Amino acid sequence: MKKERVVITGLGAVTPIGIGIEAFWNAAKDGSNGLRPITAFDTTVFRTNIGGEVQNFKPQEFLTATEAESMGRSSHFAIAATQMALKQSGIAISKENPFRVGVSFGTTMGEPQILEQCIENIFTANKTLDTLDPKLPGQYPCGKIAAHVARHCNACGPVIMIPTACAAGNYAIGYAFDMLGLDMADIVIAGGSDPISKIAFTGFNRLLATAKESCKPFDKNRDGMAVGEGAGAVVMETLTHAQKRGATIIAEVLGYGIACDAHNMTIPDPSGSGGILALNKAFSNANITPDTVDYISAHGTGTKENDKIETFIIKSVFGEKAKSIPVSSIKSMIGHTMGAASAIEAVACCLMIQHNTLLPTINYSEPDPDCDLDYVPNASRCASVNRVVSNAYAFGGNTSALILGRFGATS
């Protein structure tokens, strides 16, 4: 079956190092550290206290006060990123056929702050529902996020929320790629969103998986991940639709692959089965070979096991070429933004293609024999970036790989 080619024409990002594409790119290019003590809740009882919080985010810049009050922070982020992406794409959404506009978003926790508020209220009210604001519970289901985005851009086409934990952004972009490829829509807004969550922070702390001072992916002295928050969104279109309206094409989506470790809910499979399968499926889907890849955006959380196994996965799939492909993790700068992570990383990949510049892994000081690849340490690097792979893994063993390319480039 002949499928439509799919391109990206707009980007949006809400991150701990900058709100908006320009702010995010400039900060990331400079290797900024967005991790600082968390302010959203009291962290004094925890063993660590740093995280990646979005600074100075004002929902009213993107929504009316009534709209902002009717939804959670995750939806605020998602709508903000969507607005930015649509603006850059130049799409006049009111002129599009609404039944040909879709939305595909991912998340890990959905709107956990809403649930946290509800439960804290129940405890405060002596474990009753007496004082619970009736407007709150309806804001919790994660499906609300995609619904809010769809309503915001009057999308009447297929709309979906895929909560596959920390790989969700890639899953959402992948599904958008399929829908467009099958000509089910002309435009799909795809992305991921997650707010900082006390539940996630508590859990990762209890698993002793959080970093004490900084996030140091692939470094020998790495001591964990940092819970973050944010959103990334991309406007995806069929090539036919983009060319018809004379759009500026930022990148082409070449393919993706998803798989599962089927090993353990929280521990990655030491054999890398799911990660290897996802990469191989992505290459098959894109109909390209690993030796044509210029850069890998790593899942790179900064935990001992993840980074070691991801390195193994890359070496297993890329073979000898692995040593010469730059790999980096922007989680070193923004923390692990959960379901938003791979969506923000997709945005970063598009920008790296656009600027022929690789973003660094910061806080890198000592090589680890188990992690022996080129991690673009500490400083961004000029390079020819035509084809990139972005890995994302998750609780539950969910794995994914997304392949993006410069439009019109051949390898």
Add this chain to the structure above:
Amino acid sequence: MKIVITGSCSISCLGTTTEQIIESLGAAPKIGTVSDFGFHSFSQPQPCFNIPNFDPEPILGKKGLRTKDRATKLLLAACELGFKEMFATGPEELRPGLCIGTAFGSVQSIGDFLSDAIANGPHNVNPMAFANTVINAPTSNANIRYLSRMSSTTVSTTFNAGMDAFAYACTYIRSGHAKRLIVGGLEELSYYALAGLAKSNALSTKGTCMPFGSEADGFLMGEGCAVFCVETEESAKERNATIIAEIAGIHSCFDPKQEKYGYNPDASGAEHAASKAVLQAEILPNDISFIAASANGNPHGDAMEASVISKLFPKVPVAAYKLKTGECLGASGSLNVACALTDMHAKRISGAAGRYGINAPIDLVFDTREQVASNYVLVNSFSCDGYCASIVLKNRL
């Protein structure tokens, strides 16, 4: 590319086996109550369509169940009863991946994890319980149990998730990623969902669930899981599988126009979903033998669906299975498909087993109709958040 269903299994208050489901669908609704959920409890028993005495141990064995929550156990039990052999035989690459819809996932575990941290301090929470706090936990647990590595997807489009899982699966298969998937919907009865729905005034204060009823004042929550093997016709024929139905048409879309209670009175999204699904099936509206309605007793949602049915399918009988299952949120779409398949294959349309007044100008089936020629069934799923999906099933038995 034709996409077919070659197996199914459901667990709900209707039972598990085909015989149990047929009997339950023909009988009066069995409304139970729940009150105690461990960390939290209701002061009064809450009417609902729970699965009384659900015991996964005889189905799944004891091993590994201690850390699994109710949502995961429901999904594992349905997969075990329906597809254990399929997962156990053949090479790993032929084991199907999973795509499961749910509105809340393991929300009981998520809420209890935080409640535990509040009550006992964050240092004392069970780290093993953290694994259940991601919405994809039930699906991924099924992947782990069956060593299913090919894919693991969770879809969460509120009350539409069980139907949107089918939409996802059809797109994924048509895109060439897989030949077959285990697809379905899942929802557990949880304190947090019940409390939230009660505070949102979504539940019936009368303790009734009367789809399209003129006296209806909301719904009762149910729980359950329905899973199906969905694959290309070619794949089914290759492995000599019995095709029980064909997904002749499916359409998922969104209705951004919301008024009070979330539903759009002009029903444009719901109408679009239903008409596109029928168009894709290349049939006429009157070719539909009966409609499995999304209606659950919410006056606004039911009125919206009734307007679509009366406009597009004025002569088609309507079955309202949620009268017997309750509103199972993310499982509803899949449970409705399971009920529709059961009736279709039994050549009947299950009735309400009791009469009540209705507002809608539709042919709502009150008395079970037998010997119905069931070639095509339309199953609707319309949520209060704007998600709309319809599926046309063609009888292949």
